[in-house]
Amino acid sequence: MITCEEFFAEFADYLENQVSPEVRKELELHLAECRACHVLYDSSCKTVKIVTESRSFELPQDVTGPIVDRVIEKLRTERG
Amino acid sequence: MSIFRKVQLNDEFAPFAAFRESLGFVPNLLQAQTLLPRVIEAQAMLESAVRLREGSISRLQKERILLSVAADRQDNYCVSMDSKILSSLGLSDAQIDDLLAGNSNAALPAAELACLQFCLNLSRNAPSVSSQDIDALRACGFGDESIFEAVFLTAFAVYRCTLSAGLGADLEFEPRMLAPKIMDQPGRVAPHGSLPHAHEAAQRKGPYLPAPYLSPIAFTPFAIVEKSHGFIPNFFRSQTLRPDLLEAEMEAVGRILLPEDALTRVQKECILLAVSAANLNSYCVAMHCNLLRGLGLPSEEGDQVAVDHHESKLPESDKALLDFAVKLGTRPSEFSREDVPKLKALGFTEEQILEGVVVTALNNFANTLQMGLGIEPDFAPPPGFEENKVHLSGAAPAPMQREGAVHLVDILQDTDAELVAQAQAGQLEAFEELVRKHSQLIYRALVAMLGNPADAQDAMQDAFLSAFKHIGGFQGRSKFSTWLVSISRNTALQRLRARKNVESLDEGEYDEEGDLRPHQLRAWDDNPEQCCSKSEIRQLVEKGILQLPAKYRVVVMLRDIEQLSTDEVARQLELSVPAVKVRLLRGRLMLREWLSPHFAANLRRTAP
Numbered sequence: 001m002i003t004c005e006e007f008f009a010e011f012a013d014y015l016e017n018q019v020s021p022e023v024r025k026e027l028e029l030h031l032a033e034c035r036a037c038h039v040l041y042d043s044s045c046k047t048v049k050i051v052t053e054s055r056s057f058e059l060p061q062d063v064t065g066p067i068v069d070r071v072i073e074k075l076r077t078e079r080g
Numbered sequence: 081m082s083i084f085r086k087v088q089l090n091d092e093f094a095p096f097a098a099f100r101e102s103l104g105f106v107p108n109l110l111q112a113q114t115l116l117p118r119v120i121e122a123q124a125m126l127e128s129a130v131r132l133r134e135g136s137i138s139r140l141q142k143e144r145i146l147l148s149v150a151a152d153r154q155d156n157y158c159v160s161m162d163s164k165i166l167s168s169l170g171l172s173d174a175q176i177d178d179l180l181a182g183n184s185n186a187a188l189p190a191a192e193l194a195c196l197q198f199c200l201n202l203s204r205n206a207p208s209v210s211s212q213d214i215d216a217l218r219a220c221g222f223g224d225e226s227i228f229e230a231v232f233l234t235a236f237a238v239y240r241c242t243l244s245a246g247l248g249a250d251l252e253f254e255p256r257m258l259a260p261k262i263m264d265q266p267g268r269v270a271p272h273g274s275l276p277h278a279h280e281a282a283q284r285k286g287p288y289l290p291a292p293y294l295s296p297i298a299f300t301p302f303a304i305v306e307k308s309h310g311f312i313p314n315f316f317r318s319q320t321l322r323p324d325l326l327e328a329e330m331e332a333v334g335r336i337l338l339p340e341d342a343l344t345r346v347q348k349e350c351i352l353l354a355v356s357a358a359n360l361n362s363y364c365v366a367m368h369c370n371l372l373r374g375l376g377l378p379s380e381e382g383d384q385v386a387v388d389h390h391e392s393k394l395p396e397s398d399k400a401l402l403d404f405a406v407k408l409g410t411r412p413s414e415f416s417r418e419d420v421p422k423l424k425a426l427g428f429t430e431e432q433i434l435e436g437v438v439v440t441a442l443n444n445f446a447n448t449l450q451m452g453l454g455i456e457p458d459f460a461p462p463p464g465f466e467e468n469k470v471h472l473s474g475a476a477p478a479p480m481q482r483e484g485a486v487h488l489v490d491i492l493q494d495t496d497a498e499l500v501a502q503a504q505a506g507q508l509e510a511f512e513e514l515v516r517k518h519s520q521l522i523y524r525a526l527v528a529m530l531g532n533p534a535d536a537q538d539a540m541q542d543a544f545l546s547a548f549k550h551i552g553g554f555q556g557r558s559k560f561s562t563w564l565v566s567i568s569r570n571t572a573l574q575r576l577r578a579r580k581n582v583e584s585l586d587e588g589e590y591d592e593e594g595d596l597r598p599h600q601l602r603a604w605d606d607n608p609e610q611c612c613s614k615s616e617i618r619q620l621v622e623k624g625i626l627q628l629p630a631k632y633r634v635v636v637m638l639r640d641i642e643q644l645s646t647d648e649v650a651r652q653l654e655l656s657v658p659a660v661k662v663r664l665l666r667g668r669l670m671l672r673e674w675l676s677p678h679f680a681a682n683l684r685r686t687a688p
Contacts, residue, residue, distance in 0.1 A: 006295040008597075009306075012665040016646070020317065020456075026293040036601050043604045046679065047672040050609060051640045054621040057524050063537065064519045071544040072512050079508075 082112040083248040095124030108249040122332035129328035136226040149237035157244040191220040206451035231452035239445035245412035246437030286454020301330040310658035342435040355409035366459040374656030380557040383462035388486035397426040496560040528637035529572035600676035608679035624674040632667035
């Protein structure tokens with residue numbers, strides 16, 4: 001079985017679902033046996049899901065609208 | 081006369097000693113490279129691993145493949161050399177003539193003939209190779225390792241023939257009569273030129289052969305490439321069926337590509353990119369575009385080299401070097417020794433020109449191997465490349481005739497192009513629409529770069545004004561949204577400088593500082609999102625992201641919040657994809673640590 005270090009070396013690609021079937025098999029074998037790596041993998045997947053679904057830093061229309069308006073107004077005035 | 085000056089090498093120079101032992105002499109093809117002993121070492125490694133060492137297919141069979149590929153490519157040097165070797169292995173002159181004439185049907189067992197045909201097809205027209213060809217070989221009784229070896233050997237044969245064309249090595253034995261070649265396209269020997277039909281491309285999903293897992297800890301060459309490139313390309317991962325061949329190859333690649341005593345790494349990567357593009361090899365094009373970005377070449381420059389290097393901003397001398405390499409790599413029969421003085425006149429040394437030949441040969445080796453094994457891409461090819469392949473290569477049998485220069489701008493097909501053109505013509509309404517459309521992206525980029533939402537809102541106005549001021553200079557060589565992010569980046573950097581606490585946004589491609597190892601190892605709830613309200617989670621995530629170091633924050637923001645592809649993020653930040661992946665992982669792991677106390681099971685919830 002692969003070591004935790006080897007598991008971690010493939011971790012970024014595994015999270016992105018970008019490993020070959022052969023590598024995936026090794027990683028899954030490791031996950032089934034190693035609790036620490038399993039927790040790391042599970043919580044990392046959940047982190048990515050929570051972050052991507054959080055709609056963070058969404059700027060409401062009533063904030064962007066006036067900013068764009070001001071810019072266009074300024075450009076219009078400059079142009080005369 | 082060999083094209084390049086010869087230098088006397090020490091008698092103990094290991095590769096020469098090895099050839100003397102195995103063949104009784106040092107072939108002129110190697111002697112023609114004495115200006116750069118390291119490239120001789122590279123070739124010797126490949127040659128000894130795939131040709132001379134006992135493998136899955138017999139030596140005799142290997143020599144037949146080498147000779148047949150050389151004959152098919154009308155390579156007099158390799159034909160004369162390989163004929164002599166076959167003769168020393170016991171083949172009669174008549175048998176050799178049969179092979180040279182390509183009518184060996186009677187003399188060879190059906191299985192070996194099928195393998196030979198496969199190798200010739202791979203050398204001649206690599207993009208047409210499909211998984212069905214591999215299955216056909218299996219049906220003839222070939223094991224996967226033998227098939228791998230046949231592909232590798234064909235790639236090596238292509239390497240030698242490209243070298244032989246570029247080096248003008250003297251024949252050491254009498255020339256052999258070659259059957260006149262019947263070609264679809266007169267004067268063109270290039271193997272990679274014609275495109276598979278759409279239905280063939282659909283079958284080409286690879287990799288065709290299994291690639292057992294090989295860990296970078298157990299297999300040192302993987303650790304080395306991971307350190308030098310930041311990742312292990314699929315190109316190498318897909319060759320683990322034969323670690324012995326892979327190891328020799330990786331050593332050879334390192335010897336040729338890493339030193340900068342002749343050409344620079346950027347020049348070599350440009351050769352690999354331009355010749356791969358002419359060979360229509362999307363895999364290698366995407367790879368070298370990324371490596372060039374990692375070496376600091378702006379992505380639109382790499383993209384332009386892929387579609388037409390003449391239109392790039394490279395120095396004229398480098399463009400001439402690429403012309404030289406593309407000609408040698410795709411139309412060797414047109415190549416002549418007269419091409420060398422032209423480069424010398426532009427200031428290149430003999431060592432540099434020799435290295436240009438070797439890198440071109442290595443490129444054709446890699447292109448052949450990738451197509452033969454159906455290696456899957458690590459990265460997306462540059463925008464427009466895939467769709468426009470047919471008219472990108474001057475060498476391709478183009479259904480659409482290529483007319484003049486190919487500009488990246490014409491093939492990008494950015495959905496914003498029309499609005500941009502109107503805005504450039506001074507239409508404020510068009511500009512307004514563009515700005516509204518991308519305001520969320522700009523805001524998020526600014527938050528990430530400045531680390532503060534209020535500042536970001538404040539900076540938006542500056543970014544938009546700056547975009548309007550400079551829109552005339554936008555040439556359409558990248559997507560408009562990518563350009564907007566770079567404008568925002570400049571706006572942010574100005575503010576950071578004024579603040580005098582410039583947090584580094586971009587230092588070092590592959591940073592290794594800091595402990596990546598997880599600290600929080602308590603299992604999380606099954607449904608962590610359900611423990612807090614949406615707005616609580618959002619506040620928690622925003623706070624966590626703002627706490628990240630700037631360079632990780634920017635990547636997480638664009639990839640996970642704005643949900644752009646890794647490739648797009650890399651383009652916007654002028655980073656290589658592997659560098660983005662490293663930063664993304666670091667950012668995500670830091671966020672995991674931050675979120676853990678809130679979502680770990682059996683813990684008292686802390687309010688965000």
